[in-house]
Amino acid sequence: MGEPLTNGHQKEESLPAGIVVDEIEIPVPWGHVAGRWWGPRDKQPIIAIHGWQDNAGTWDNLIPQLPVTTSVLCIDLPGHGLSSHYPKGMLYYIFWDGIVLLRRIIKHFKWTNNVTLMGHSLGGALSFMYAASYPDEVDRIICIDIASPAVREPQNMVERTGWSVDKILSYEHLTEDKIPSYDYDEMIDIVCDAYRGSVSKENCKVLMKRGMAPTPAHMKKKGYYFKRDPRLKVSGLAMMSIETALEYASKVKCKVLNIRAIPGQKWERLDYYLDVIEKMKQNADVLFVEVEGTHHVQLEAPENILQLIEDFLEQY
Structure with missing residues (x-):
């Protein structure tokens, strides 16, 4: 039930003094969701969600640099990393599946208040959608190089x-x-x-x-x-129109830190990204910052975003 699998993994990693991480498994109906739980286990953690076809290792360079008191649960989404694949005959709807999964995890641990989510790419989109779907339960979201699910033209x-x-x-x-x-x-x-x-x-x-x-x-x-x-x-099914993305954006009312990397991701329509940011600002406290880095800035240049994240977490 979300217990550490082993402490052996800690011995294999070279971690800063005081930093600990446990490998855990969370039961789900089709198997388990794997995760890496950094920091204290006696407090509600930030839930960190990786990008499409990545895994929880995407945070390995960033999280050890956060204060040792920071608790972060990094999950492998279904079919990624060490998590169970869906049964044969099922398919992944990427964004929509992720919202259901986050709800399962949050209800499993009974963390239905003051939720903090941090996501890169797909994970940032899921953080955004969850905050819009449960606006009274989410306190903060940190989204890295994405504002909403990838928007596609209907054609x-x-x-x-x-x-x-x-x-x-x-x-x-x-x-x-x-x-x-x-x-x-x-x-x-x-x-x-x-x-x-x-x-x-x-x-x-x-x-x-x-x-x-x-x-x-x-x-x-x-x-x-x-x-x-x-x-x-196959990630193209059940994508989102800009109208739908903006409607979700209007429901977000938590504190938002959105970090866009430059050059970062090459967006088909950068204006859609910025439109979502502006829409969120109508009802949410949004800090939008551009930093130097690739799309995987949290993995490649964590020092470029570390202070932003620390300040955001301390401020709120």
Whole structure:
């Protein structure tokens, strides 16, 4: 029930004095959600949520630099990192699934008041949506390089539907013998190429501590495979229009720290990002700050956002 799995992981990591982290598992109907709980266990933590196809390791460079009294629960979303995949026949709706998951976790631990969420990319979008859906329960959100779920033009959503459905069904027939296996360096290179400069080789290794695993012996292949669910690659279903995003933005009334990285993510419509920020300002206390960094600024250059986050947490 959210208890630490082992303290052994602490011995493997080089952490600053006084910083502790436990690996935990939270039960869900299809298995478990894995997490890394940093800091004190006797207080309600910040819930930290990673980006699409990343994992809880995305916070490994930032959180150890926060005050030792800071409690943070970093989760692996379903199908990511060390969390259970959805059962065969189910599909991921990315944003909507995440809201249900956050609700499960918060109710599991009975944290239905003064909730603080911190998210990068997809995780920031989930923080935004949760704050809009439960405005009386959320106290603060910190969103890194995103304002709302990715907004798509209706034409694009409609055109991608058929392809998305067929792709999902094709993944159901992906047998073990078809799962690719790579040696360690080759896998890290593949990951780095996929991030297109957003994550350095060194930090790809940080993410892959939870993102890859040795190929099981019964598969009779040497090397490593990606642990994330391939169905996650289909992310275009149930996207959001700008009108819907703005309606959610109007419901947010907590304190908001939104950090946009420059150059950061290359947004299809940057004006939509800024429109959501302006809409939130109508009912919420919003601090919008631009910093130098890639889309993964919390992993690549945590020192660029550390003081902003510390000040925000202290102020409120």
